[in-house]
Structure formats: C-alpha cells, structure tokens
Amino acid sequence: MRLILGWLFAAVLLYGADATIEVIKKVDSLPSIAVEDASVSFTDTTNKRFFRLLVSDLNVLTLFNVERKYSNTNYENEKVVRENKVMDYVLRYRLRTDDDSAFIADIKLIRENNVILKKSYRVKRSKMNPFIAHSIAYDINAYFGAAPVDWMKRKLIISRLSAPGESEIVIADYTLSYQHVIIKGGLNVFPKWSDSSRKSFYYTSLSSIRPTLIKIDVRTGKRTKILTSDGMLVCSDVSSDGKKLILTMAPSGQPDVYIYDVASTKYKRLTSYGGIDVNGQFMEDGRIVFVSNRLGYPNIFAKKLGDKSVEQMVYYGQSNSACTAHKEYIVYKARESTHAFSKNTFNLHLISTKTDFIRRLTATGVNEFPRFSKDGDAVIFVKNYKQQSSIGVIRLQQNKNFLFPLKSGKIQSMDW
Amino acid sequence: MKKTVLWSAVLAMFIFGGCSSKDPSIDATDDSAKTSKSGEGAAMVTDVVEEDVIVVDENAGIEDGSERTMGGLESRMQSVNFAFDKFDVAAQESDKITGNAAIVNGDASEFTIKLEGNCDEWGSDEYNFALGLKRANSAKDAMIAEGVDSKRIAMVSYGESNPVCIDKTRECWAKNRRVDFKLLP
Known part of the structure; x- marks a missing residue:
C-alpha cells in the first residue's frame, strides 16, 4: 500500500510540474492589491501613466487581484485611502527628481496599515521609468517568494x-x-x-x-x-x-x-x-x-x-x-x-x-x-x-x- | 476506515496535483521581521537600468548616383512571380527570365545582377526568408540556363519586408511573391 501511495505521489508531483499541462487558477483565491499615487513633482499624465504601468506589471505577476481604480494620497499618510481599506495589500508610490534631475520612485508596500516593504528606485532619464515599474514588480514578486521574473x-x-x-x-x-x-x-x-x-x-x-x-x-x-x-x-x-x-x-x-x-x-x-x-x-x-x-x-x-x-x-x-x-x-x-x-x-x-x-x-x-x-x-x-x-x-x-x-x-x- | 482515509488522500492528491506548484504562499508570509510603521530606511536601488544614448543612421553617407544611371535598365526588367508557398519558376514566367537575361547579357553586360527574393505577408520568420532565397535561387538557375555568368549574380532575400503592395487582397499577396532584378556597378 505504501509503495502504491509513493508511486502515486511521485506521479502527481511529476505532472504538477509539467508545463505542457494547463493550469487553471481560481481568480477569487488571490489576495487583492491596490496602487496609490503619492507623487507631487510630476504632471498628472506622468503620474497616471506610471500608475497604469504598475497595475499592468502587478497583473503580469499573477499573484494578486489588482484594483484598477486610480487613487491619490499623501506619501506619509499612515492609513491607506478609505476605499482601499478592504484590500489585502496597498502599493503606494511617490515620483520625484533629485538634484541631478534623475527620476526617482519611492515605494511602500502596506498591509493592514503597516509598511512591510520600502524601497527607492532611480533612473537617469525620465523616459526610462518603465524599467522602474518593472523593478518594483520584480521586487514585490521576490518578496512573496514567487518564481523569479528576471x-x-x-x-x-x-x-x-x-x-x-x-x-x-x-x-x-x-x-x-x-x-x-x-x-x-x-x-x-x-x-x-x-x-x-x-x-x-x-x-x-x-x-x-x-x-x-x-x-x-x-x-x-x-x-x-x-x-x-x-x-x-x-x-x-x-x-x-x-x-x-x-x-x-x-x-x-x-x-x-x-x-x-x-x-x-x-x-x-x-x-x-x-x-x-x-x-x-x-x-x-x-x-x-x-x-x-x-x-x-x-x-x-x-x-x-x-x-x-x-x-x-x-x-x-x-x-x-x-x-x-x-x-x-x-x-x-x-x-x-x-x-x-x-x-x-x-x-x-x-x-x-x-x-x-x-x-x-x-x-x-x-x-x-x-x-x-x-x-x-x-x-x-x-x-x-x-x-x-x-x-x-x-x-x-x-x-x-x-x-x-x-x-x-x-x-x-x-x-x- | 484506515483504507478509506488513505484513498481519500490519494484522490485529493490527484485533484490538487494538476494545480500550479508555484502558488504564492502569501497568507503564510511572516511580516513581523520586515514590518515597521514608517521608520525603516528605504534602500535606494541606484540606476535600475543603463541609459541608451547611441543612435546610428545607416543611410548617412550613402551615394546613390550609380543607382540612377542603372535605373533605366532596371525598369526594363520584369519581376518573376511565384505561386503560394512555391519557389519553382512557372512555365508562364519563363518569358520574363528570357527577356531579363537578354538585357543582362546585352545593354547591362557591365553590371552585376542582384536577385531579390520576396514573400507575401504570411510570416516574417527565417523560413519565410529562406523561401524568398529559394525563389531567388530558382531565378538564378533559370538565368544561368539562359547564358548569364553565375559569377555576375548576387542574391538576397527580403522575406516579407519589402512588399510592392500592402492591401489585404489575393492580387496583392500574389504581386509580393516575386523576385526582382536589380543592377549593381
């Protein structure tokens, strides 16, 4: 009996890892996440474009149900935006420039009003900011221990x-x-x-x-x-x-x-x-x-x-x-x-x-x-x-x- | 009872075994070690990616004077067309080859001939480029049979990247499946 069980278990593991088998996930079981914009230095167009990039990247991670509604807040607010209270996670970002006119994004990943991840990212030119969004998504993916998305x-x-x-x-x-x-x-x-x-x-x-x-x-x-x-x-x-x-x-x-x-x-x-x-x-x-x-x-x-x-x-x-x-x-x-x-x-x-x-x-x-x-x-x-x-x-x-x-x-x- | 429990476990393994093994264990994540209210210093990731600044213009410095002098001769040569997914020169196209070979061995005898193989829009991969090349090669063989020296012939395949017609019609696709005859100094 144990032998049979062992074989069956091995077979299940084998098929579970086979990429040719389609995996159908239950979407509702994924935790929710919202993105909050706390930028002040840039135009509304830049901020919202970055918002869309982040939402898109978080979707590609397939770790979350991502809220697509745009919301605005202060970066230092201890509480998340009211409509995001129901979210499991909130990703808040602030876009700014430094003295060298480099493009910088500060982020906080918040869970139940606690900051669980905090980081800043920098590129020399503003037009390269999509790579910042991708790096943020990469780090969040790594934080949750998911398969690497290099x-x-x-x-x-x-x-x-x-x-x-x-x-x-x-x-x-x-x-x-x-x-x-x-x-x-x-x-x-x-x-x-x-x-x-x-x-x-x-x-x-x-x-x-x-x-x-x-x-x-x-x-x-x-x-x-x-x-x-x-x-x-x-x-x-x-x-x-x-x-x-x-x-x-x-x-x-x-x-x-x-x-x-x-x-x-x-x-x-x-x-x-x-x-x-x-x-x-x-x-x-x-x-x-x-x-x-x-x-x-x-x-x-x-x-x-x-x-x-x-x-x-x-x-x-x-x-x-x-x-x-x-x-x-x-x-x-x-x-x-x-x-x-x-x-x-x-x-x-x-x-x-x-x-x-x-x-x-x-x-x-x-x-x-x-x-x-x-x-x-x-x-x-x-x-x-x-x-x-x-x-x-x-x-x-x-x-x-x-x-x-x-x-x-x-x-x-x-x-x- | 023991057997029932065991078989239930086996059944459960089959049901859940097909699911991804890469489910993130999000709920199980221990936040305590990384949690702070706001006091934690943010780690700066310096220069996420290297900046791209170089731009090369391959048209810069190209002189096309010689091309103008050959333009008249080129316009007298006819493109050879091919059937869908085929690279053999059809019987009805052979007169074009004969006519082109006469020009190449006559008025254009001082020039090199460049045969440009082209395909319709169904795929821009290497196979389609190879199909364009096989068409050019068929035209080359036919030109050699008409007495053109093989050393004077160069070939290039453009795949689907050099269409003469961009409409989505059968006539247009047929026009693009072709070999063009160009002259080089």
Missing part, C-alpha cells in the same frame, strides 16, 4: 518595419512603453543580444550587395562586420555564454544551419539537406533544434553536433516554421490553415520531449518568433492581428497571456 527587467531588442524595405532596430522594455531607436535607415533585421550583459547585439544588414552580419556595441555605436553570405544570413541563436552562434547561411544559395565560434571566427556547417534548414536553436542536452522542410513541409527536427542522424521532434501540424527551446520544452509556430487567398492563422504550441502532451498557447492571428525566457518561466512572441503588431508574454505555469501593442509599424523579429 525577464521583466530585461531590455528587448526589436526590428520594426517602418516602410517597405526599411526598418529600425529598437531597444525597448517588454511592454514597449520604453523605446529607443538605436539603428535607423536601411533594412536591418533579426537582432540578437550577443550575451547576457546586453551591451552589444548582432543583426543582419540587407542594405548592401549581400546580407551581412554585424555586431554593434550599444554604448559606443561601434559596428564590427562578422560575416557576409550570398542570399541569406541570420544569427538564429546565441549560446548562453555568448561564445557560439547558430547561423542560417546560404553561401551557395542553399539555406543551411551553421555553428560559428566567436573567438576563432571559424564556422562549421551542421545541416546539408537540399531543401530549407533554418532557425537553429541550442538545447540544454547539447543538441540543436531547427526547422526543416525535409518531409515536404516545414517541421521541427533535432540533431546532435557532429552526428548525421536527424530526429523529428513534432508530430502535429502540417506547417511548423519556427521554434524555441528550453530544457526539454519546445515552443513552435504552426500554421492552422493553408489558404493562398484568405486569412491564415498561426498559433504557438508547447511540447515536452519527455511526454506526448501538446498545449496550444495562442488562439488567433499570426503568432510567431517565440523566445523562451532564460529561466523558462515565460515565452515572449510577436503577434500580428487585425493590422496590429504586439509583443505577447505567456506565463506558462500561470496559464496567462498578456499583449502589449506597438503603436506604429510592424515587428519583424525580436530577442530578449
């Missing part, structure tokens, strides 16, 4: 199509509230951070005779030409230590997956199929997962470095043309319809290489460019739906999707 504080890099044959590369926060155009002019696509420090990134310039892979230092603007290839050249993935790149290149007109060593500047061809092999991604077990049309349609495959054999990873869908990998999990893009003359739907799906479960992560529109966060907690992707381009965030364990629209242009690709 991805919230990270900078995104986006290629944004501004006109036919023209794009801009933009550094942004994950909600696109902050945007800094770092490269304008020409057609520059597929940006990828060069390592975890995010001090430089790779991108493909399509403005010269052949596609060129360039590395740029974001602090100095110094550009270094890495490689040139006929037809196509994309940095598909960067190893976690930044020492290896997976490239899609076509030096003889044939798109294949290559591995590039940053230190030695030497590259090696990994696939040699006569059709299309693209979108290679590092997996933790040392394999490379990639997209190939070797079965007559695009699908997801994996192979070991130096091994000739290739393993099919996905057995669902007739057109799976993009993927991202984290540990045993793969998120892939699947075309749900094949119409030359009507709207098509592309959805993201999650599979585990250890189980047969498939979880559909999106429902409408063209969903592409899935990228796992470094810790696997979230998947970020690009959604194009009804003329609107958005960044989507999927929190896998919480079974929640969030969308942050781009005001103008279309997102070509992104990395975080």
Whole structure:
C-alpha cells in the first residue's frame, strides 16, 4: 500500500510540474492589491501613466487581484485611502527628481496599515521609468517568494518595419512603453543580444550587395562586420555564454544551419539537406533544434553536433516554421490553415520531449518568433492581428497571456 | 476506515496535483521581521537600468548616383512571380527570365545582377526568408540556363519586408511573391 501511495505521489508531483499541462487558477483565491499615487513633482499624465504601468506589471505577476481604480494620497499618510481599506495589500508610490534631475520612485508596500516593504528606485532619464515599474514588480514578486521574473527587467531588442524595405532596430522594455531607436535607415533585421550583459547585439544588414552580419556595441555605436553570405544570413541563436552562434547561411544559395565560434571566427556547417534548414536553436542536452522542410513541409527536427542522424521532434501540424527551446520544452509556430487567398492563422504550441502532451498557447492571428525566457518561466512572441503588431508574454505555469501593442509599424523579429 | 482515509488522500492528491506548484504562499508570509510603521530606511536601488544614448543612421553617407544611371535598365526588367508557398519558376514566367537575361547579357553586360527574393505577408520568420532565397535561387538557375555568368549574380532575400503592395487582397499577396532584378556597378 505504501509503495502504491509513493508511486502515486511521485506521479502527481511529476505532472504538477509539467508545463505542457494547463493550469487553471481560481481568480477569487488571490489576495487583492491596490496602487496609490503619492507623487507631487510630476504632471498628472506622468503620474497616471506610471500608475497604469504598475497595475499592468502587478497583473503580469499573477499573484494578486489588482484594483484598477486610480487613487491619490499623501506619501506619509499612515492609513491607506478609505476605499482601499478592504484590500489585502496597498502599493503606494511617490515620483520625484533629485538634484541631478534623475527620476526617482519611492515605494511602500502596506498591509493592514503597516509598511512591510520600502524601497527607492532611480533612473537617469525620465523616459526610462518603465524599467522602474518593472523593478518594483520584480521586487514585490521576490518578496512573496514567487518564481523569479528576471525577464521583466530585461531590455528587448526589436526590428520594426517602418516602410517597405526599411526598418529600425529598437531597444525597448517588454511592454514597449520604453523605446529607443538605436539603428535607423536601411533594412536591418533579426537582432540578437550577443550575451547576457546586453551591451552589444548582432543583426543582419540587407542594405548592401549581400546580407551581412554585424555586431554593434550599444554604448559606443561601434559596428564590427562578422560575416557576409550570398542570399541569406541570420544569427538564429546565441549560446548562453555568448561564445557560439547558430547561423542560417546560404553561401551557395542553399539555406543551411551553421555553428560559428566567436573567438576563432571559424564556422562549421551542421545541416546539408537540399531543401530549407533554418532557425537553429541550442538545447540544454547539447543538441540543436531547427526547422526543416525535409518531409515536404516545414517541421521541427533535432540533431546532435557532429552526428548525421536527424530526429523529428513534432508530430502535429502540417506547417511548423519556427521554434524555441528550453530544457526539454519546445515552443513552435504552426500554421492552422493553408489558404493562398484568405486569412491564415498561426498559433504557438508547447511540447515536452519527455511526454506526448501538446498545449496550444495562442488562439488567433499570426503568432510567431517565440523566445523562451532564460529561466523558462515565460515565452515572449510577436503577434500580428487585425493590422496590429504586439509583443505577447505567456506565463506558462500561470496559464496567462498578456499583449502589449506597438503603436506604429510592424515587428519583424525580436530577442530578449 | 484506515483504507478509506488513505484513498481519500490519494484522490485529493490527484485533484490538487494538476494545480500550479508555484502558488504564492502569501497568507503564510511572516511580516513581523520586515514590518515597521514608517521608520525603516528605504534602500535606494541606484540606476535600475543603463541609459541608451547611441543612435546610428545607416543611410548617412550613402551615394546613390550609380543607382540612377542603372535605373533605366532596371525598369526594363520584369519581376518573376511565384505561386503560394512555391519557389519553382512557372512555365508562364519563363518569358520574363528570357527577356531579363537578354538585357543582362546585352545593354547591362557591365553590371552585376542582384536577385531579390520576396514573400507575401504570411510570416516574417527565417523560413519565410529562406523561401524568398529559394525563389531567388530558382531565378538564378533559370538565368544561368539562359547564358548569364553565375559569377555576375548576387542574391538576397527580403522575406516579407519589402512588399510592392500592402492591401489585404489575393492580387496583392500574389504581386509580393516575386523576385526582382536589380543592377549593381
């Protein structure tokens, strides 16, 4: 009997941790939180914009039922605003500037009129204040001991199509509230951070005779030409230590997956199929997962470095043309319809290489460019739906999707 | 009785086992160690994030004089169109290849030819770029078959990022599935 119980318990734990199983939470069971604005130095627009950012970030944490009503108070008030008395928690913030004109936010997390967390945050320029909101949410998440959300504080890099044959590369926060155009002019696509420090990134310039892979230092603007290839050249993935790149290149007109060593500047061809092999991604077990049309349609495959054999990873869908990998999990893009003359739907799906479960992560529109966060907690992707381009965030364990629209242009690709 | 209790426990594990293992234990948080009325000093997080200041304009310094001189020849060359999700040059498009090859080996014989592969709007990922490249490569093979020296031909794929038509119609999507013929000095 004890043996059976032990097995059952282990099975439950195993399934409980499987991200391919949908989790449906009871919303009412979450504690409530309200946000109070106690700023005096800034305009009403700045204060309320920051309020909306904080409310949005707290929602993304999925730890609370977040009150969306704006309320105003004095920072030093010992009691919370009257209508917030029923709340389990109140987050009060005060925006101000210091002598160097830096933007500062002081916060208090209050429970039953007691301050349980107090902190101040600073950025040099006011336009970077969305990162303060994300840092506040990150710290509150950490205070409650929830799974880390480091991805919230990270900078995104986006290629944004501004006109036919023209794009801009933009550094942004994950909600696109902050945007800094770092490269304008020409057609520059597929940006990828060069390592975890995010001090430089790779991108493909399509403005010269052949596609060129360039590395740029974001602090100095110094550009270094890495490689040139006929037809196509994309940095598909960067190893976690930044020492290896997976490239899609076509030096003889044939798109294949290559591995590039940053230190030695030497590259090696990994696939040699006569059709299309693209979108290679590092997996933790040392394999490379990639997209190939070797079965007559695009699908997801994996192979070991130096091994000739290739393993099919996905057995669902007739057109799976993009993927991202984290540990045993793969998120892939699947075309749900094949119409030359009507709207098509592309959805993201999650599979585990250890189980047969498939979880559909999106429902409408063209969903592409899935990228796992470094810790696997979230998947970020690009959604194009009804003329609107958005960044989507999927929190896998919480079974929640969030969308942050781009005001103008279309997102070509992104990395975080 | 003992068995009933055990099986109830097993059942309960199955019911709750599917729930997230990442529920925050908010109610269980011990506030006492961190609680104060207001006297606690606030820890300043200095510079949450590094400032972005650099802007690079890739158009700066580009001279397009040579492009103007080749414009007349380029306008005489026709784009080759492709079927949905296909990259082979269809029979009805082969006359365009023949005509373009005649210009390339005639009036434009001193120039390099750049074949630009393009796709419709269904996806901006690498696979779509590869599809554009395969189209350019098919056009390259067809040009070589018409007697054009392969060394004079360069290729680039723009995926869906260089449409000639932005309406949401079948005619428009068909126009965008194409290879353009450009000249370079």
